[in-house]
Amino acid sequence: MPLDILAQIAIGGVLIGGLYALFAFGLSLIYGVARILNFSHGTLLAIAGVLASILYGALGASPLALVAIITGLALAFFLFGWGFHDLLLAPLKRRNHFEASVGTVLTTVGALIVIGDVAATLAGPRPRNIPLRSDVIEIGDVLIPVSQAWMLAGIALLTVVLQLVLTRSWYGRAVRAVTQDHVGATICGVRSRAIHGITFGLGTALAAIAGVLYAMVYPVDPYTGFSLTVKAFTIIVLGGIGNLVGALAAGLFLGVAEAFTAFFWAPEWAPALSITLLLIILVAFPNGFGNTRKA
Amino acid sequence: MLSLDRIVVDHGKMRAIWDVSLDIQVGEKVGLLGANGAGKTTTLGAIQGLYPPQSGAITFDGQPIAGRPPAENVAQGIALVPEGRRLFPEMTVRENLEMGAYLRHARSDLRRTLEHILELFPILREKAGQHAGELSGGQQQMVAIGRALMSKPRLLLLDEPFLGVAPLVIYDVMDALRRVAESGVTILLVEQNIHRALDFVDRAYVIENGRNAFDGTRERLLGDPEFGAKFLGLD
């Protein structure tokens, strides 16, 4: 096996893994703060990808259009996520535990189905992507498509920004505090309703940005989403709730493992990998290993 | 400064507080005592806004505050050191303390308040960069007290602050709390250890099964044969 081909596969795996990580971190933020498992998270990514593809064509296929699309979709999805939480999910919390849990699953799974169908009706069910120019960058014998390099730049930038927000801003610290002990956060003066809504919005915006980056490299259709949600669950179980570094490590691991599975075995098996991994982790590591420091 | 008038508090369908009243003046050190399950934690939670009462009045600085959100109460000068400390285990000691100054009124003075707290608990200066989850019980309790003080409270509610603290360290913590009280902060201390509590406070309320049972100064309580029989194991 020539080394450059292995490197090529690894780079592809790292890229998609970094994207999984960002996307999963959105889910992780939402779960950590609001304790809601958002089953529609992957579908939102797919819809953002489809929308980005349509807008890219309509806005004249320039890099500037791409920046505008990312910004616009991030903002729109932020507001959508915030509204979705405050209008449909927050009222469920006043019900008893059983009704609240089942209601939350029904609402997010329902959103997945409805959003997917509406998008498929309006935009058609066919896969779409963002057709960037197909230039490549050569590093030695390894070829990296420009689209992938952009994706990498996007992921790196977003990771740095997220890390800064989480450690340096009052909002970010409140997010970590609520995730680690919500009662402790409440008595510090953190208002839970507001922070739940904003964080649901932020997580949704991350899914949207990931969706645009994803569509730059892979085709998406409105029904792509659920397998991505499963991957995100795997990553947050592996990497720990609310843990950005953990999510990155787990995402990269999953991405590279999938890339090699697809190459050495068959692409059809790559999606099964995350489910298998998730089950193995849940059965073999009942205490997880993302939160070993938890007091 | 604070008064509770016949409050009733439920946890879901279970009634925890049936009828509790108390009155605290500015600058006092008051105890809230009683057996496990008597309703001490629930009473503090009602004051802070975590458990809105079903009925009865809570008044702070002459304002009715029953059912007011916790953030509002923190902003008005009430801070809670909760049962079980409730720290953020994977944040550093410094970050934990700074979270206490989350609300706008406390942010502007953050550096000075922090410095003041590190003087109160010098060991925390060495531990400032460590995760709170890695500290000993006593050190965690110091962080919990420090975090509450970061909001610059006028009324400090303490829920069993000596639980899980090594005996020698208890004196340090108590000493620090005396200095906090001397600086003008009013204190309501929940304790199960009656002797230790009466050592610290000026007077105390004793509750039983969610109702007032006894109250009075240390001398009065210690001189009351019924109180002695029930809580000090005297006959």
Ligand SMILES: Nc1ncnc2c1ncn2[C@@H]1O[C@H](COP(=O)(O)OP(=O)(O)O)[C@@H](O)[C@H]1O
């Ligand atoms: N979150 C809760 N949910 C249901 N019941 C509770 C809860 N917290 C306390 N209780 C019940 O309320 C009563 C008073 O508890 P608590 O206020 O914790 O007493 P104390 O602090 O004096 O030990 C107890 O019977 C306890 O079991």
Ligand SMILES: [Mg+2]
């Ligand atoms: Mg208690």
